[in-house]
Amino acid sequence: MASEIELADVQAGYGRAAPVLRGFSVAVPAGSVVCLVGPNGAGKSTVLKVAAGLLRPSSGRVLVGDADLTGAGPQKMLAAGVALVLQGHSVFREMTVAENVLLGGYTIKDKARVAERAAFVRDLFPVVAQRWGSLAGLLSGGQQKQVEFARSLMVDPKVVLLDEPSMGLDPKATSTIFEQVARMRDAGTAVLLVEQNARRALQTADIGCVLDLGRVHVSGPAAELLADPQLGELYLGGKPTHIR
Amino acid sequence: MPSGGLVFQSVILGLLLGGLYALLAAGLTLYFGIMRVVMIAHSAFLILAAYLAWWSHERLGTDPLLSMIVTVPLFFGAGVLFQRLLLSRLRPITLTMMSVLLTFAVALIIEGLLGYAFTGTQRRIQLSYGSASIGLFGARIAVVKLIAFGLAVVALGGLYLLMKRTTFGWALRATIQHGDAARLVGIDTDRVAGYGFGLGLATAAVGGTALSLDTTIYPSLHWHWIGPLMAIIVVGGLGSVPGAAAAAVLLGLMQSLLQIPMGTTWAQTIFYLALFATLAFRPQGFFGGRLAQRF
């Protein structure tokens, strides 16, 4: 089956400094979750930025479906069905939760459809419904994260790129997110997931991919990666119980 | 003790003046509150618009209000270009500081070119209805001031609706607050930011025309306006159009009334006193402005 999104031999970086990604490739088939793990600074977020069109690769190709969208901007990418949830906090701080969520549907022309999606995300994240009228910048860290996720769910894209979606979320909300990821996969969406909560993420994922120094270090079925003790120690963390 | 008639007349003058202030400050609210840009050149653009109105009247004999047909789109375009070609290239980290200097540079350039083209002579449009007025309970309302006030109401109302009710307004605010996130929901941030700036300058075209109806203009006049306008948007709560309007009317009124006992020069200090009082007691402004106090 053809991949919904594919990065082939991508080289990318910031400004004049040495490139961050050097010959990175990944393919995410429709209806599957690919989980990208790796140490801090390995280039995971950079991969997602390239995939979403925020960062133009210096070489290599970005394919969405059958189309070559290398170098296309985020709007084109979105139009092609690729959505990204950024790492860290990217709510529109001085706009209300409502405005944030509804802006998620910026590209949808059909008003009724926007309302429908809004109702859906309000159901999914109680915080969003509760704080519908307050300024998003005033929410707690985890609440903001939920708003962001809700915002990205306003469209239902073919490819979802998630940059550490569970960061800062309490266990309940984390579960909601992973359930949602599974549900999207089941609905045929291709999900490229970056997570430091690696064990949890790999449990949800179909394919795991370890990134180090801008290259694919290992990739394979998620379950296999989980079982590899060496990878566990280097990238996934042991069971922290041994600390004391 | 001032007579009741003088007080009433001053109230009317103050309200009319406040309306004009609100219009002149509207663009600043836009760039400053929403786009984090300190636009020193706003008043220079006001003066430029006023000059264009004067010039078209002088040359073509047309009513200065008609000049807006040209200046509004012209300024809008200039704003878009200014944002796209210059402001967007500044580094976000130092945007506030650099925008001050860049727009200051633009103000100097405009002042210099105006002086070059029209000399430093003070100019004033001579309208057939320039000294006409209508009576109201013993006070007089100058027709030109009333027109300026009307322009202010229309422009401000439009701006408010645009920002709060239209997708464009939302998109603009989103763009400023988190560019990357805005692009990721599909907003063409470059274009939106450009339009936002263009809009601010378009208000300058309207404001400048209103200004030209009843005052003298000269190239360095913009310095005179910077202080009061900045004070108005701080008191009004940065970024809040209704806040700026309320502050403008209030300060205009106070200035007008204070002139009775204190004279022209001292009455002007009210702007700065209000500014300092605002910062001391309510840095987020007295009318709205929620998160805006610190940036």
Add this chain to the structure above:
Amino acid sequence: MTLESRDVRKAFGGVVALDGATVSFRPGRVNALIGPNGSGKTTFFNCVTGMIRADSGRITYAGQDITRKAPHAIARAGVGRTFQLCRVFPRMSALDNVLAAVRPAGLAGGLRGARRRGEVDRARGWLTRLGIEHLADVEARNMSWGQQKLLELAGVLMGEPDTVLLDEPAGGVNPALLDRIGTLVRELNAEGRTFVIVEHNMDLVMAISDHIVVFDRGRPIAEGPPSLIRTDERVLGAYLGV
């Protein structure tokens, strides 16, 4: 040097973020503060460190009332903190970021050179301990999220606080490094430092903490050692969501 709060309230407009929070963090322990999103943990930190002012209630540190003290005074009293949305000095090198935590005493101290040998060595030491020594000369804004998080921690530790408040230290940090942070916390604790850690990574919390306080809706609903908290009904209901 107990950190105590008594009946602290903080409301933002209609939202009550802290609703009479009374807690006590004893010295020499690794304390954890957990609770659902929006339960007031960060607000609590902000009140303790003076970044925002509580509406009512009292906060004491080592017996001293610090409720109305300025943040820098509280920091000088020995309470250091990190931020949930990690904050570093973007246009300063990692080394300078750490050095900036050195607090000069008085005017003479302030005029001393900022890059004295001993302090630079100490700063490098912290970078090394957190595994980012290779980034010493890189400007903080050019670092990845996790790297910045570690850098922030290094800066706080450089200030040698007796009590360290960490707001989600694990958020976005690679699990392999997480072990390292956990170990570091235990080591520093063994050296005598007290910790209060806000964290959603339950594995980490359970592994390193001696004492856990659970917040819900702006007040503690349970506290005790990890073994107890893990099985507490209220905690399960409000937070762990089982």
Add this chain to the structure above:
Amino acid sequence: MPSASRRVLTGLGLAALAAAVLSFPSLAPNPYILSAGIVVLNFAVLSTSWNFVGGFTGYISLGHGALAGLGGYGTALLVTRAGLPSFVACAVAALLVAALAVPIGLAALRVRGASFVIVSIALVLILLLVFQSWAAVTGGSRGLVVPRPFPGLLRPEHHRVFYYLFAALLALALLAWWLIDRSRFGLGLKAIREDEDKAEALGTPTLAYKLIVFVISAGFTALAGGLYALWFGDLDPVFQFSILTGCYLVLMALLGGVRNLFGPFTGALIVGVALEYFKGRFGNTPLHLVATGLLLGLVVMFMPDGILPALGGLWRRLRRNQQSSIREVTAAELRDEREREGAGR
């Protein structure tokens, strides 16, 4: 690192600079050139003074022209009304302005970024209004005449004396800036520039720091203003309290580079000469404003860090081409290294 040779080089550079500055009066072909030199030095002192606040803390003040004006008026009033000797008056005025800077700073430094800019503009405008309106004390628009400190001196001699006074003041300001720059206090200020809340949380008393440096800056600015008043002789509120002056100071500092000791000085030299040149070049048209504006715009767009850093960067790039500052290690290598370290312990 060849730090010893670098130090020698720095020393030589400084000596050369000092020699150039000090020998200027004897090289100047006529008193006019000398007076132009004084103007440049005055600008250099002012923008260096500005840079105490602007460079370290990143607070952009467009109001420093007003502080200089206060220094000038203070000096003049102390001489004419209190009968103080000229230079005593200048010092006392600077102290008074520094004292006045405390409440001003307390009010203004509470707000950041753009709001501070506005406050600083407001400071100029309100002082202009006060000094214009309060004619009984300040002379208002009729101006104020500052008595000559050396009444017997011919004008060229007068210039020469003041040239050296300004040079000494500049040296003092540079020394103070250098001391702060390398100190912990300075590092604290830079931290404020980067993230004020964070600096506060790390234990930096930010308000006190900002206030101290603002007061120092105000003091130096007022000294320069006072000295200028003694040299120039005529004060007029319109010129003493002008935003344009404040903006020129910022332009100079920025052009040279706010993070460099000699940045503002370099900027003052360039802008001072440029203003003189534009005046000659565009004579009786307001195009000199356009030229200044373009210069400022070009600096902001293409050299936001200033000339000195730009030159420094060029130099570094020429010497060793493109070094990557990020050392590259994979997780596995890191682990090995750590294990070695652990074994060593």
Add this chain to the structure above:
Amino acid sequence: DDGGDGGQASDDPIVVGISLPLTGDFSEPGKGVQEGYEAWAKITNDKGGLLGRQIELKILDDQSNADRVVADYEQLIGSDKVDLVVGPFSTRLVVPSARVAEEYGMLFVEPAGAAKEVFEQGFKNLFYAAPAVANDHYNHLAEYLIAMPPDKRPQTVAYAAMDDPFAQGTAYGLKAKLEAAGFKTVVDEVYPPNTTDFGSIAAKIAASKADMLVGGSQYQDGVNLIVALQQLAYQPKLAAFSGAPTNPEFAKAIGNKTEGVLSPTGYTPGAPYESNKEFVEKFKAQFGKEPEEDQANAYTTGQVVAAAVTAAGCAEQGDCQKKLVDWVHANKVETVVGPLSWDAAGKPQGAHMIQQWLGGSIKIVLPEPVKEADLLYPKPAW
């Protein structure tokens, strides 16, 4: 220019250094002064120059800025080594520049420092080349009003003056005299030079219903005040403005409702003085318009300097300047504004004429000996 027998002068030209506000706030009158100087140089050169040498003007722009004007004279005297300097426009610029000239020992005749402050600085080399200083501009009007029968004359007076030494000086000179004679002051407003909105000032004046209005104005502020007063339907019985009414644009600017408006002037193109005919004629030929006061004052300045140079027989820096100064102090000079002489402070000893708009043109109404028409009182509505 090859005028007359100028060719035989083998010497270098006499360079006259001038700084003028050609840009900035005072650029309008500054340009007028420039024309006056240029007319003087051309007319003099056409007649063979001074001491047989041609006159060459070196004009710098001071941008209406006091710092610059000082630098300019510094440059002219120190660097360009001009032979003579003459003054800039406006009291604000004259005082600092006169100090430079003084300290270099140069003769300093100036066309535009009329406020009394100029003469309080102890300058010994300065001379104001016009009939009267600001405070004396309205002297004839004051005399006239005081001489009116007490029940017929205006009872209450409103003053509004720009905060500028010159403009204020004119209004306050009149005010002092009228108050002493028992005229009641009902409004006394001062407004900053940059004022553009006169609504509130006008409201105060209108509310006072003053019989007479005195404006210490330059040009545009006077117009603005009048329009604002028209908007409030205020009608004084007498209105006098310094500056504004003599401007050629004035009538149109206030909707041609000029009838009866008064103004003091130091110069009129129709003045009977000998040199004036030549001036007006040649000025018209050169610039295609009649000279106004600013042009005339500059020309007068030139005439004074020329007389001194001719008498002293020298024109260069150094000892010659002392001779020139001494000569001007000791002598009377015939000029386009009449014969001028000065006190020790350089203050001229005369008064201005009073003009009034009558039947669409401005005519001299005071003093009696030179009047072209009778003063109209009360003035018609505007």
